[in-house]
Amino acid sequence: MVDLTFLTRRPVAHRGLHDRSAGRIENTASAIDAAIDANYAVEVDVQLSRDAEAMVFHDPTLERLTVADGALANFNSNALRRIPLRDTSDRMMSLPELFGRVNGRMPVLIEVKSDFSGDLRLARRAARLASTYRGTCALMSFDPKVVAALAEFAPGVPRGIVAQRAPLTGEGAPCSLKDRLAQANLLHWRASRFQFVAYRVGDLPALPVRVARAFSVPVLAWTVRTEAERSLASKSADQIIFEGFRP
Numbered sequence: 001m002v003d004l005t006f007l008t009r010r011p012v013a014h015r016g017l018h019d020r021s022a023g024r025i026e027n028t029a030s031a032i033d034a035a036i037d038a039n040y041a042v043e044v045d046v047q048l049s050r051d052a053e054a055m056v057f058h059d060p061t062l063e064r065l066t067v068a069d070g071a072l073a074n075f076n077s078n079a080l081r082r083i084p085l086r087d088t089s090d091r092m093m094s095l096p097e098l099f100g101r102v103n104g105r106m107p108v109l110i111e112v113k114s115d116f117s118g119d120l121r122l123a124r125r126a127a128r129l130a131s132t133y134r135g136t137c138a139l140m141s142f143d144p145k146v147v148a149a150l151a152e153f154a155p156g157v158p159r160g161i162v163a164q165r166a167p168l169t170g171e172g173a174p175c176s177l178k179d180r181l182a183q184a185n186l187l188h189w190r191a192s193r194f195q196f197v198a199y200r201v202g203d204l205p206a207l208p209v210r211v212a213r214a215f216s217v218p219v220l221a222w223t224v225r226t227e228a229e230r231s232l233a234s235k236s237a238d239q240i241i242f243e244g245f246r247p
Contacts, residue, residue, distance in 0.1 A: 004158055006041070006107045006136050007196055007218045007239060013040040014223045014243040015058060020087055025065060027056045028090035029101055036106045043109040043241050046095055048122040053077035054095035054129065060113070066092075095129050104135030109198075109241075111162060112150070114143035122146075127153030144183060144192035151193045160196035161186065162222070165203035186212065198222050201229050204236040213238070 016031025017024065017038055024030040027044050035042045046054040050073060057080075063069040068083045075083075080092045093101070095110070102108055112126050123146045130137050131154040139150050140160035150159040165184055182188045186197065186208040197212050201221040209219050221233035222241040230247055233240045240247065 002158055002195060004138075004196055004218050007109075007138065007158070007220065009107075009239075010039060010041055011239065011247045012043050012107075012109060012220065012241040013038075014043050014241045015045065016042055017246075018243065023088045025085050025088045025090060027058055027093075028085065028088060029093060030088065030090050032098065032101060036102065038246065039106075041107040041109065042102065043111065044098060045111045045113055046122065046126055047072045047113050048119075048125070049077040049080055050074055051076045052121055052125060054122060054125045055080055056093045056095060056098050058113075060115070095126060099129065099133045099135065099137075102135060107136040107138070109138050109140060109160075112139055112141040112143075112146055114141055114146045116143055116145075118145065120146065120149045123149045124153050126150075127157065130154055130157045138196070140196070140198055142183070144188040144194075147192040147194050158195050159193070160198055160220075161188075161192060161194040162198045163208070164200035165206055184208075196220065198241060199237065201233050201237075201240070204232055206236070209236055 013035035015026035017034035018026040018031040024034055032042055044056050045058040047057050049055050061071055066083045066085050077094055112123050127150050130139055138158040140162050141147050142162045147159050147161050196218040198220045199209050201224050213219055219237045220239050220241050221237035224230050224233055224240040224242040225244040
């Protein structure tokens with residue numbers, strides 16, 4: 001049986017311990033270092049560059065956090081590293097660079113972004129890197145097909161599903177009602193083979209979460225931003241993914 005206790009041992013800093021006023025932008029080296037120094041595990045996001053590198057960045061487009069605009073996928077990894085981020089001296093990192101920086105000091109949870117198109121290049125790249133990383137890490141995604149692919153690409157790396165009660169909507173989300181309901185209620189378990197769940201804190205308590213915990217599947221609540229939400233999460237989840245305060 002896979003030991004997943006590292007997922008619940010300590011709170012997880014959402015995109016690192018970021019604080020824009022202190023020059024620590026989400027998913028950057030400074031935010032990662034601050035989380036580790038404070039004894040928190042780290043959660044980050046990865047997107048795919050034009051040259052098929054996993055880049056540590058949340059948005060599919062650049063304008064919110066960088067001085068550039070346009071789709072991240074239109075830029076090579078070296079070009080992305082050169083683009084200045086707003087309000088910080090940090091630059092965008094690749095997943096290999098993140099792993100080199102963390103170097104086993106704290107567990108890392110990596111959310112593999114997906115547009116639900118069936119493109120598995122990012123999942124394959126992240127899985128390959130995670131499977132050779134000597135520290136502790138886990139992979140997760142909103143997309144059940146990505147999670148299923150992670151089980152094939154890196155069977156030894158813990159994998160999880162990110163979910164919320166309301167079915168995902170908008171561009172890139174599952175189109176069919178069946179798929180949307182399966183995503184919201186974790187009905188894809190046999191296909192995706194997830195080993196842990198990250199569930200939206202505002203949707204707790206929730207029946208699929210209770211079922212998961214009944215089968216000893218660890219549940220993390222995201223994104224916890226207040227002590228009140230932390231209290232809510234404590235009743236329905238095993239750990240929190242947090243930001244904006246220090247639990």
